[in-house]
Amino acid sequence: MLNRRQFFSTAALAGSALAGIVPAVKAAAPAADVTTEVVPSKANPVLLNFNENSLGMAPSAKKAVADALVNGHRYPDDAKEAARAAIAKMHGVDAKQVTLGAGSSQVIQAIIAAKVEAAKNAGQKVQVLEPTPTFGVAAAYVEALHVPVNDVVLQKDTLAVDMAAMKAAAKNFDGFTIVYFCNPNNPTGTVTGKNELSAWIKDCAAAKAPVFFLVDEAYGEYVEDPAFESGIELVKQGLTNLMVAKTFSKLYALAGLRLGYGIATPEVNAEIDNFESIDNINLASAVAATATLADAAYLKTSLESTKASKAIVVAALKELGIKYLDTQANFIYHEVKGSNADYQKAMAAENIFVGRTFAPFDNWSRLTLGTPGEMKAFVRVLKSFRAKGLI
Amino acid sequence: MLNRRQFFSTAALAGSALAGIVPAVKAAAPAADVTTEVVPSKANPVLLNFNENSLGMAPSAKKAVADALVNGHRYPDDAKEAARAAIAKMHGVDAKQVTLGAGSSQVIQAIIAAKVEAAKNAGQKVQVLEPTPTFGVAAAYVEALHVPVNDVVLQKDTLAVDMAAMKAAAKNFDGFTIVYFCNPNNPTGTVTGKNELSAWIKDCAAAKAPVFFLVDEAYGEYVEDPAFESGIELVKQGLTNLMVAKTFSKLYALAGLRLGYGIATPEVNAEIDNFESIDNINLASAVAATATLADAAYLKTSLESTKASKAIVVAALKELGIKYLDTQANFIYHEVKGSNADYQKAMAAENIFVGRTFAPFDNWSRLTLGTPGEMKAFVRVLKSFRAKGLI
Numbered sequence: 001m002l003n004r005r006q007f008f009s010t011a012a013l014a015g016s017a018l019a020g021i022v023p024a025v026k027a028a029a030p031a032a033d034v035t036t037e038v039v040p041s042k043a044n045p046v047l048l049n050f051n052e053n054s055l056g057m058a059p060s061a062k063k064a065v066a067d068a069l070v071n072g073h074r075y076p077d078d079a080k081e082a083a084r085a086a087i088a089k090m091h092g093v094d095a096k097q098v099t100l101g102a103g104s105s106q107v108i109q110a111i112i113a114a115k116v117e118a119a120k121n122a123g124q125k126v127q128v129l130e131p132t133p134t135f136g137v138a139a140a141y142v143e144a145l146h147v148p149v150n151d152v153v154l155q156k157d158t159l160a161v162d163m164a165a166m167k168a169a170a171k172n173f174d175g176f177t178i179v180y181f182c183n184p185n186n187p188t189g190t191v192t193g194k195n196e197l198s199a200w201i202k203d204c205a206a207a208k209a210p211v212f213f214l215v216d217e218a219y220g221e222y223v224e225d226p227a228f229e230s231g232i233e234l235v236k237q238g239l240t241n242l243m244v245a246k247t248f249s250k251l252y253a254l255a256g257l258r259l260g261y262g263i264a265t266p267e268v269n270a271e272i273d274n275f276e277s278i279d280n281i282n283l284a285s286a287v288a289a290t291a292t293l294a295d296a297a298y299l300k301t302s303l304e305s306t307k308a309s310k311a312i313v314v315a316a317l318k319e320l321g322i323k324y325l326d327t328q329a330n331f332i333y334h335e336v337k338g339s340n341a342d343y344q345k346a347m348a349a350e351n352i353f354v355g356r357t358f359a360p361f362d363n364w365s366r367l368t369l370g371t372p373g374e375m376k377a378f379v380r381v382l383k384s385f386r387a388k389g390l391i
Numbered sequence: 392m393l394n395r396r397q398f399f400s401t402a403a404l405a406g407s408a409l410a411g412i413v414p415a416v417k418a419a420a421p422a423a424d425v426t427t428e429v430v431p432s433k434a435n436p437v438l439l440n441f442n443e444n445s446l447g448m449a450p451s452a453k454k455a456v457a458d459a460l461v462n463g464h465r466y467p468d469d470a471k472e473a474a475r476a477a478i479a480k481m482h483g484v485d486a487k488q489v490t491l492g493a494g495s496s497q498v499i500q501a502i503i504a505a506k507v508e509a510a511k512n513a514g515q516k517v518q519v520l521e522p523t524p525t526f527g528v529a530a531a532y533v534e535a536l537h538v539p540v541n542d543v544v545l546q547k548d549t550l551a552v553d554m555a556a557m558k559a560a561a562k563n564f565d566g567f568t569i570v571y572f573c574n575p576n577n578p579t580g581t582v583t584g585k586n587e588l589s590a591w592i593k594d595c596a597a598a599k600a601p602v603f604f605l606v607d608e609a610y611g612e613y614v615e616d617p618a619f620e621s622g623i624e625l626v627k628q629g630l631t632n633l634m635v636a637k638t639f640s641k642l643y644a645l646a647g648l649r650l651g652y653g654i655a656t657p658e659v660n661a662e663i664d665n666f667e668s669i670d671n672i673n674l675a676s677a678v679a680a681t682a683t684l685a686d687a688a689y690l691k692t693s694l695e696s697t698k699a700s701k702a703i704v705v706a707a708l709k710e711l712g713i714k715y716l717d718t719q720a721n722f723i724y725h726e727v728k729g730s731n732a733d734y735q736k737a738m739a740a741e742n743i744f745v746g747r748t749f750a751p752f753d754n755w756s757r758l759t760l761g762t763p764g765e766m767k768a769f770v771r772v773l774k775s776f777r778a779k780g781l782i
Contacts, residue, residue, distance in 0.1 A: 062457075066456075072645060072648055073647065074441075102493045106671060256462060277493065
C-alpha cells in the first residue's frame with residue numbers, strides 16, 4: 001500500500017513522522033524559462049528529492065499522448081511494439097532483446113522473480129548481493145521471496161563500490177548469486193569502470209559461475225566518465241549472465257507515465273517475460289517514449305540543462321568547501337554539517353526538498369539536479385545556511 | 392515478449408499462423424453517432440475480439456489526462472492515491488482495502504505470487520483450481536512458478552461452472568488451493584450465484600480450509616442477474632480468504648491506460664503489496680479513472696450502449712435460431728456452425744474480428760458487444776452468412 005514517497009521516506013526514517021520533509025503539494029508547471037532563479041514557496045516548492053527531471057515532458061511527448069487517447073479504450077499492443085522497436089533501434093539490438101516494464105523497477109522485479117524461481121526450482125540456495133547504499137527496490141522485492149540480501153558497504157574513503165569484497169561475497173556463497181549493480185550508483189552518482197565491472201561479468205561468464213548480474217543503468221545517459229562501459233555492450237557480445245535495466249524516468253522526463261526496459265539476450269528475456277503481467281505497458285507511456293526518442297532537440301536540451309545545473313551546484317560546493325562526489329548522473333552527493341535528516345528539515349523550511357538519508361552515510365545528502373533556475377535558488381539557500389553556520 | 396494479441400491468439404491457435412484473423416490496423420476513432428450502422432473496411436475494421444469498450448474513453452477522462460501531463464515528469468503518487476480513494480469510496484471500503492495494479496491482470500499476478508510463496512514457504516503443496524474455459528492469465532502466471540493448474544471443465548449442457556467438481560477438487564488436494572473464479576465467467580458471460588459461490592467461500596472461511604479465492608469481477612458492472620453477489624460483500628464482512636479483482640478496461644473504457652484493482656481486507660492487501668513493483672500505476676490511468684468515476688453521465692451512456700447492443704444481437708440470434716447464453720457481461724457467447732476458427736476467418740474476411748476459440752468448446756464464439764452501430768454491421772454480415780449456409 002506504500003507509495004514511492006512513503007516507501008523511500010520510511011526506509012530512511014525508520015518509521016518516524018514524515019511531517020516537515022514531505023511537501024504538501026507537487027510543483028506546478030515547469031517555467032518556460034528554466035534558467036531564471038525560481039522563488040520556492042509552499043505552493044511551489046522545489047522538488048530535488050526523487051531524481052525527477054524538472055524540465056518536464058517534451059512537448060512532442062505531450063502531443064503524442066493527447067493524440068493517442070482516441071484509442072485509449074483498446075489494449076495497447078501496437079503502441080507497445082512501436083516503443084519496443086524504437087528502443088531496440090536506439091541500442092542497435094533486436095526487438096527480442098528488449099523487455100518492457102512499468103518503470104525499470106518492474107523489470108527489476110521480474111528478472112529477480114525469474115532468477116530466484118529458477119534457482120529454487122533447481123534446489124539451489126540463492127542470495128542477492130549489492131553494494132550499499134544503493135537503489136533499494138531489488139532488496140525490497142527479494143525480502144518477500146525470503147531471499148537474503150548481502151549488503152557490501154561502499155569504501156569509506158571514496159564511496160566507491162568495494163569490488164574485492166563483492167567478488168569474495170559471490171565466490172564464497174554456496175548457491176546462486178544475483179548481483180544488483182546500479183551503475184552509475186545511486187546515491188553516489190559515480191561509476192564503476194569497465195576494467196572492474198565488465199571484467200568481472202566476463203570472468204563469471206567464462207567460468208560459468210553461478211552469478212547473474214542485474215546492471216541498473218537508470219542514469220547511464222548522463223555519464224561522461226570514459227572509464228564507463230554500458231552492460232549493453234556485453235549483451236551484444238552474447239553474454240547471458242546479465243540484464244541491463246534502463247528507464248524513461250530520468251533524461252526522458254516520463255517518470256509519471258512509467259516505462260522502463262531491460263536489455264538482455266533473447267533467451268534471458270524469454271525467462272523474464274514469464275514473470276511479467278500480460279498488459280503491463282500503458283498506451284500513454286509507449287507513445288510518449290517513442291515521441292521523445294525521436295525528439296533530438298528535446299534530448300539535447302534535457303542533457304544540457306542537467307549539465308548546466310551540475311556546473312552551478314559544483315561551483316557553489318567548491319566555493320563553500322563542501323565535499324562532494326564527481327557525479328555522472330542527474331543528482332549529486334555531498335556532505336552536510338551534522339545529519340542529513342536535520343539538513344533535510346532545514347531545507348524543507350525553505351520550501352526546497354532534498355533527498356533522503358542513505359545509511360550508513362548519515363551526513364551525506366543526495367541532491368537532484370533540477371533546472372538551472374531551481375539550482376540557483378538552492379545555491380542561494382545553501383549560502384544562507386553557511387552564513388547561519390548550518391552547513 | 393508476447394503481447395496480448397499474440398498471447399491469446401496463440402493460446403487458441405496452438406502455434407498456427409495468425410494471418411487472416413488479426414486485423415492489420417486498429418479501429419479508427421469511435422464515431423460520434425454510435426447507433427448508425429458502421430461500414431467495416433480494411434482501414435476501419437470492427438474489433439469485437441478483446442471485450443474492449445468501443446464507445447471510447449469519456450471526454451472527461453481525456454481532458455484529465457491532457458491536463459495532468461504538466462506533471463508527467465514526476466512520480467505519480469498523488470494521482471495514484473486520489474484514484475485509490477475514489478475507488479474505495481465507490482465500494483464503501485477503506486483505502487487500505489484497495490490495491491492497485493497495471494490492469495487487473497497485474498493484481499491477479501501479485502496475489503498469486505504472494506499466495507504461492509506463502510504456501511511454499513510453509514512447506515505446503517499448492518495448486519490453482521479453475522473452471523475451464525475461463526480467462527487465462529492466472530494459469531499463465533503459475534506455470535512460471537511450477538505450480539499445477541487443475542482445470543474443471545464447464546458443464547456440457549449449460550456451460551455453467553461445475554461446482555460439485557470444483558469443491559471436490561479443492562477438498563481432495565493435500566495442500567493449499569488458490570481458486571481462480573471469474574464471475575461473470577469469460578467467455579460464457581454467465582454468473583455463478585450467491586447461493587453457490589458466496590456459500591462456498593463462507594464455508595471455507597468457517598472451516599479454515601486451506602483455500603483462497605481469487606474472484607475476478609472484471610465484468611461485474613454489467614450484471615443484472617439477481618442471483619449474483621459481488622465478493623466485495625464478503626470482504627466487507629471481514630473474510631480474509633478472498634480477493635476480488637476489478638478493472639477499468641471494460642465499462643470505463645480505459646484498457647489502453649492500464650488500471651485494475653483488488654479489494655480485500657487490509658491484511659490480505661499487505662501481503663499482495665510485497666509482490667507489486669513500487670511504481671506500477673501511471674499518472675494517465677490514475678487521473679482518467681478518477682475522472683471517469685466522477686462522470687455519471689458517461690457511465691450511464693456506457694452501460695446503456697452495451698445493453699442496446701446486447702438487445703440487437705440477441706434479437707438476431709433468436710431470429711436465426713442460434714444457441715446463445717444469457718450474458719451478464721459486455722460480450723455474448725453463441726454457437727456457430729462448424730468450428731469457431733473457420734467462423735473467425737469468414738468474419739475477418741468481412742473486416743469484423745470476433746473472439747478466439749476457448750477449448751474444448753470449439754464450435755462456440757465469443758462476441759464482444761461493441762457500439763449499437765457496430766452490432767448492426769455484425770448482424771448484417773451474420774444474416775448474410777445464413778444466406779450462404781455458413782451459420
